[in-house]
Amino acid sequence: MTTAKTRIRIGSAPDSWGVWFPDDPRQVPWRRFLDEVAGAGYRWIELGPYGYLPTDPARLTEETAVRELRVSAGTVFTGLHHGPAVWEKTWAHVSDVAALAQAVGARHLVVIPSFWRDDKTGAILEDSTLTAAQWRDLARQTERLAREVRDHYGLRVVVHPHADTHIDSEENVARFLHATDSDLVSLCLDTGHYAYCGGDSVKLIETYGERIGYLHLKQVDPEVLAQVRSAGTPFGPAVAQGVMCEPPHGVPALEPVLAAAQSLDVELFAIVEQDMYPCDPDKPLPIAERTRAFLRSCGA
Template sequence: MLTMMQIGCQTYTWEMLGDRWTGGPDDLLDAISAAGYSGIEITDTMIGHYAGKPEAFGRALAARGLELAAFACASDSGYTEQDQLESDLAMVDRTLDFVAAFPGAVLSLGSATIMSPGSLDGKFAAAAAFYNAAGELGQRTGVPVAVHPSSHHNTLLFTRADYDRLFALLDPARIGWVPDTGHILRGGQDILDTLTTYRDRIRYLHLKDVDASGDWQMLGSGICDTRAVVDIVATSPNFNGWLVLEEESDIAAADPAKAVQTNRETMRALLA
């Protein structure tokens, strides 16, 4: 089954540079194609002048031999503000129109995040209501929708207990999961157990690495047992075959294009 897998690149490696990144989406496509990837996961922040123009973006991908593996988006609400549910779902609806032009691509929704005071019960309930409704919208348009937990500041989804709490509220028939190895490890989880427990929810996989302290490392340089992770994910009945590499280390901050090229070479060796 490993031979059927495709390797994609997430554009957050450039996005994390903030104002230091002055390029555009075509520069990303050029760098990712040159590094030997088959596909791309791009974010709503990095889509640039292709926003709302799926036909043009499709031509740009095809010209470089790339596919759209996933489109990722987030909201200032952190998906935990009940009074912003309607506007967040309207954003999802618009985004689904774009993603639907790329058969097989997944809409990835960012991690539920605490943006204001309030009870955790209320935050989890609001996040679950949003994710379930977004998944239902995806079903209507034929686009798989999945939640991508993170370990960043104020995330609602950090520990295994957090995952268990949210997943108990989600309908797995409507909303899937994008596990991220780095974020799972930063949350102190037994990554292989977490992946095994929720294997059937997996749509695709984010691969990155950390050291024992949770600091970002280049793929293969930290504590992630990448091969063991891939072997578990490959058994998910809903896994679409995409392994998406995402790099957030200091090395990537210095030279994103070089870092993602190195990771692509590392991945070839890890799956050999």
């Protein structure tokens, strides 16, 4: 009989290797990422930024299969609070990622809201607070996206609350959940981002368990977090300052998070993501190995 614990599938992602962009000279080459993530003991990965890994399904399938890796999800950034006016541009990008994810056997599409300030420069791109009309557009367009992704590609949309976006705090996450159809829209709970924005992951899982469709496992350094929040530092520079840290040295504690997720008794991916762009290319692998060992000690 399958137990709850065995229904948590642990993976990692290009993000844990310092990869934020399709092509950047400061990032590790994609073959090295695949070699090292497999060598560290992970069997599931995400696509990362579209274009980092091969976008030809046959080639990507071959490259992952030879390393005994499988793909859990693709990722897209969207500005759906802007309403129907951005639909065509959004769908053009989403359909590329979703088609690749479907072709290589993934079942999820992680949707991240667009940033209200530039994650490198800190330049204000728009108001950090949505109007009532923008909240309605965000909810309706996310439902539309989830429906289209499901109907065309058979993928489940999981929306990722994220620092420096409009879906960030406990209040805004709850508002988003209450505004969207639970049959269409689930959450990708990123434990690090939620803590970064003041949220309690265990409480969220216990309160909205039926909406948790996917996990990103991440921790923040509370001392660095206090500094960057006090200074109003944008997310990108905060990462460069080490706000995201190696488990189990930060918050939230991952053992209670995994226990709460296991109590849901549903299949969940739990993908390790430690933001550290940019980083020395030799830094990620030892961290990934230690993190995998730590998660095994937590029963995952």
